[in-house]
Amino acid sequence: MSVSGFQTGDSVVVTGAAQGIGRAVAVALSQRGARLVLWDISAEGLAETEALCAANGASCFVQQVDVGDPARIASAAAEAIARQGSIFGLVNNAGIFPRVAIRDVTPDVWRQVLGVNLMGTVFCSQAFGAHMADQGRGAVVNMASGRALQGTPRGAHYAASKAGIVSFTKSFALEYADAGLRCNAVIPGVTETAQPLADSTLEELHSRGKRIPLGRIGQPEDIAKVVCFLLSEDAAYMTGQSVPVNGGAIMVP
Numbered sequence: 001m002s003v004s005g006f007q008t009g010d011s012v013v014v015t016g017a018a019q020g021i022g023r024a025v026a027v028a029l030s031q032r033g034a035r036l037v038l039w040d041i042s043a044e045g046l047a048e049t050e051a052l053c054a055a056n057g058a059s060c061f062v063q064q065v066d067v068g069d070p071a072r073i074a075s076a077a078a079e080a081i082a083r084q085g086s087i088f089g090l091v092n093n094a095g096i097f098p099r100v101a102i103r104d105v106t107p108d109v110w111r112q113v114l115g116v117n118l119m120g121t122v123f124c125s126q127a128f129g130a131h132m133a134d135q136g137r138g139a140v141v142n143m144a145s146g147r148a149l150q151g152t153p154r155g156a157h158y159a160a161s162k163a164g165i166v167s168f169t170k171s172f173a174l175e176y177a178d179a180g181l182r183c184n185a186v187i188p189g190v191t192e193t194a195q196p197l198a199d200s201t202l203e204e205l206h207s208r209g210k211r212i213p214l215g216r217i218g219q220p221e222d223i224a225k226v227v228c229f230l231l232s233e234d235a236a237y238m239t240g241q242s243v244p245v246n247g248g249a250i251m252v253p
């Protein structure tokens with residue numbers, strides 16, 4: 001069995017690529033010679049990410065895709081595979097985190113969060129996994145969250161969706177190992193993007209950073225580097241793992 005890593009010129013799909021961690025992943029991959037397939041619901045943000053990647057010489061195929069819509073995932077994946085010829089990597093990064101307490105949360109919010117975060121990851125992996133298995137090489141990186149391990153007030157739906165991703169990562173890794181595919185997840189701590197800024201100020205986030213062993217909150221590039229590692233040949237003996245990237249925050253009560 002040959003279990004491989006990303007090579008220059010390979011195509012990688014990044015979901016949620018219009019801003020934040022997804023954009024940083026796309027840019028980092030463009031610096032490493034990837035051809036990119038960029039997915040998001042925001043056409044404007046995708047165009048900005050495309051320009052940043054193109055400045056590094058990367059070719060980009062941009063598709064407006066809502067990963068909460070399994071039918072759209074299937075059609076867009078078929079289009080991307082036909083256009084690129086071969087897809088090596090998939091980064092399931094798109095995610096949402098509406099803050100709602102358990103006592104107030106509705107079935108619709110639960111369905112929406114599980115639909116985008118967990119089922120989006122599942123159905124993107126299904127769509128590209130079959131193609132990667134046919135070609136006998138490929139790697140998937142999923143975006144979990146520290147909240148999957150710690151829980152969170154006003155986000156039980158989010159924490160559960162991310163815990164589901166940690167679990168799905170292992171099952172996918174087991175099912176596809178024989179086909180030459182690897183699947184791992186990253187567990188980011190607080191990272192400076194729009195997501196944590198939805199309920200904290202930048203000052204509050206930076207003051208939380210002072211209590212983290214490495215003295216700061218994460219930057220999107222910190223997460224992107226680990227995603228690139230997990231896609232690479234250097235991680236050829238890793239599968240089914242969820243890697244925390246949090247400056248040591250998980251050790252602080």
Ligand SMILES: NC(=O)c1ccc[n+]([C@@H]2O[C@H](COP(=O)([O-])OP(=O)(O)OC[C@H]3O[C@@H](n4cnc5c(N)ncnc54)[C@H](O)[C@@H]3O)[C@@H](O)[C@H]2O)c1
Pocket residue numbers: 015016017018019020021022039040041042045065066067068093094095096097116143144145146187188189190191192193194195196
């Ligand atoms: N920033 C953090 O502190 C942090 C911590 C742990 C995990 N994460 C995870 O990292 C990932 C990236 O988050 P971020 O911090 O960059 O947040 P962000 O809100 O800046 O970016 C999320 C991106 O996903 C896109 N998106 C949302 N719904 C979508 C859908 N249905 N289909 C396609 N795209 C969609 C958004 O348009 C946006 O571009 C998420 O999965 C998030 O849960 C973030």
